[in-house]
Amino acid sequence: MTPLPSNIQVPQLSPREIVKELDNYIIGQDAAKKAVAIALRNRWRRQQVTGEIRDEIYPNNIILIGPTGVGKTELARRLAMLAGAPFIKVEASKYTEVGYVGRDVDSMVRDLTDLAVAKVRSEHMDIAHDKLDLLIEDKLLDLLQEPLAADEEELAALSADEKQAKQEAWQRRRSELREELRGGKLDDDIVEIEITESSMPLMQIFSAQGIEEMGFNMPEAMGEGATRRKLVEMPLIEARERLFEEEFDRDIDMDRVIREAVRRTEQLGIVFFDEIDKIVSSSDGEGVGPDVSRSGVQRDILPVVEGTTVVTKYGPVKTDHVLFIAAGAFSNVKPSDLIPELQGRFPIRVEMDRLGEEEFLRILTEPRNALIKQYQALLATESVNLEFTRDALRELARTAKDVNERTEDIGARRLHTILTTLLEDILFEAAELTKKDVKITKTFVQGRLKDIVEDEDLSRFIL
Ligand SMILES: Nc1ncnc2c1ncn2[C@@H]1O[C@H](COP(=O)(O)OP(=O)(O)O)[C@@H](O)[C@H]1O
Numbered sequence: 001m002t003p004l005p006s007n008i009q010v011p012q013l014s015p016r017e018i019v020k021e022l023d024n025y026i027i028g029q030d031a032a033k034k035a036v037a038i039a040l041r042n043r044w045r046r047q048q049v050t051g052e053i054r055d056e057i058y059p060n061n062i063i064l065i066g067p068t069g070v071g072k073t074e075l076a077r078r079l080a081m082l083a084g085a086p087f088i089k090v091e092a093s094k095y096t097e098v099g100y101v102g103r104d105v106d107s108m109v110r111d112l113t114d115l116a117v118a119k120v121r122s123e124h125m126d127i128a129h130d131k132l133d134l135l136i137e138d139k140l141l142d143l144l145q146e147p148l149a150a151d152e153e154e155l156a157a158l159s160a161d162e163k164q165a166k167q168e169a170w171q172r173r174r175s176e177l178r179e180e181l182r183g184g185k186l187d188d189d190i191v192e193i194e195i196t197e198s199s200m201p202l203m204q205i206f207s208a209q210g211i212e213e214m215g216f217n218m219p220e221a222m223g224e225g226a227t228r229r230k231l232v233e234m235p236l237i238e239a240r241e242r243l244f245e246e247e248f249d250r251d252i253d254m255d256r257v258i259r260e261a262v263r264r265t266e267q268l269g270i271v272f273f274d275e276i277d278k279i280v281s282s283s284d285g286e287g288v289g290p291d292v293s294r295s296g297v298q299r300d301i302l303p304v305v306e307g308t309t310v311v312t313k314y315g316p317v318k319t320d321h322v323l324f325i326a327a328g329a330f331s332n333v334k335p336s337d338l339i340p341e342l343q344g345r346f347p348i349r350v351e352m353d354r355l356g357e358e359e360f361l362r363i364l365t366e367p368r369n370a371l372i373k374q375y376q377a378l379l380a381t382e383s384v385n386l387e388f389t390r391d392a393l394r395e396l397a398r399t400a401k402d403v404n405e406r407t408e409d410i411g412a413r414r415l416h417t418i419l420t421t422l423l424e425d426i427l428f429e430a431a432e433l434t435k436k437d438v439k440i441t442k443t444f445v446q447g448r449l450k451d452i453v454e455d456e457d458l459s460r461f462i463l
């Protein structure tokens with residue numbers, strides 16, 4: 001068993017530190033950053049509380065209220081990343097009341113657990129590579145090279161000198177092959193390896209029917225008969241992967257992985273519940289669609305949010321400490337239209353600001369993953385050096401604001417469409433450009449975008 005990378009003690013950041021981290025990715029939205037930082041810290045505080053009072057402390061779930069494209073999802077996702085937390089984003093409108101067509105609310109906890117298991121497993125995999133790669137290299141070399149001798153007798157028949165010479169030659173060849181292997185020169189060579197063939201198709205049929213979701217362990221139920229060994233030819237590069245996986249599966253203690261994953265889900269998990277306003281009907285009866293089923297969904301969600309135990313294929317998972325961050329535009333309904341019990345479980349509400357020219361300008365350039373940086377990195381792979389003048393950036397920000405005002409306000413998402421349109425030709429031609437320094441000026445931006453921006457129909461389609 002490889003040493004555990006897990007039981008990672010996520011460093012407990014103070015709310016101030018959390019906000020600072022979030023600032024690296026999200027521009028503005030200070031109130032929301034503060035609220036999520038407090039919620040994260042409060043969960044940890046609640047976990048430290050002992051005795052009866054602990055159960056009395058409500059989780060600090062949050063509703064982020066704001067139009068599309070202002071950073072709601074991004075904020076939740078970044079928060080999860082810096083907390084090292086399993087994170088899942090779900091659409092409220094996908095859920096239906098138990099017994100109706102659609103997803104039942106428990107499935108979000110099962111999905112969250114699945115993600116955690118996959119994550120912990122892949123952490124183990126990274127570590128296993130250090131340990132297993134040499135072993136597998138030798139296995140591959142064995143496949144590539146004739147053995148030193150057919151059998152003991154052949155070796156025994158040789159004189160001591162002959163034997164030594166033979167061994168040395170064999171070692172030399174092995175070293176050469178090792179070099180070639182490491183240099184990737186043998187990747188396409190065909191080798192034959194023995195692999196375990198599992199009855200995957202059968203398992204997929206079963207799980208499509210949901211048996212797996214109910215906690216049924218398929219391979220165990222089907223016994224050893226479900227797998228069988230067989231010889232297969234494949235390119236070396238694939239064989240390396242397969243051999244690694246086989247060794248890894250033999251080596252890994254899945255029980256331990258699952259325990260750690262369940263722990264993380266329960267203690268750190270974050271569910272981002274998007275479009276919560278879609279399951280709310282307005283108090284004055286204005287909501288569209290069947291109101292009964294909407295409050296039905298809210299009622300079904302309630303226990304998961306309050307804290308319940310969901311049966312997953314990895315065993316029971318308690319949701320008491322899972323953090324729920326809901327989001328919605330709430331243009332026609334209000335958070336107070338939620339059923340009272342649910343309102344009580346989402347005590348924190350934060351409005352997120354609409355974004356304007358100044359924010360767009362910053363979003364283009366400042367975040368660690370800023371769009372401009374992304375395009376620069378993409379083009380740098382073809383030795384193209386992409387630069388923007390300050391004026392050009394401002395022109396882009398202004399254009400985004402204008403188009404949002406004149407067509408539909410999709411927030412910072414507008415920057416994506418504008419930039420792809422702006423850079424289309426450069427992205428198309430990058431490989432053939434003779435002049436590798438590309439400077440985007442205000443004039444270039446206007447020249448490329450003006451006609452589209454001025455034609456409202458065109459901008460609806462393109463931008
Ligand atoms: N305040 C912001 N700071 C930085 N990037 C932002 C901000 N708001 C939105 N974005 C960017 O815009 C895109 C859409 O944001 P997202 O969070 O998905 O919006 P929504 O509020 O609809 O969930 C993402 O690429 C995100 O990085």
Ligand SMILES: [Mg+2]
Pocket residue numbers: 069072073074274
């Ligand atoms: Mg979103």
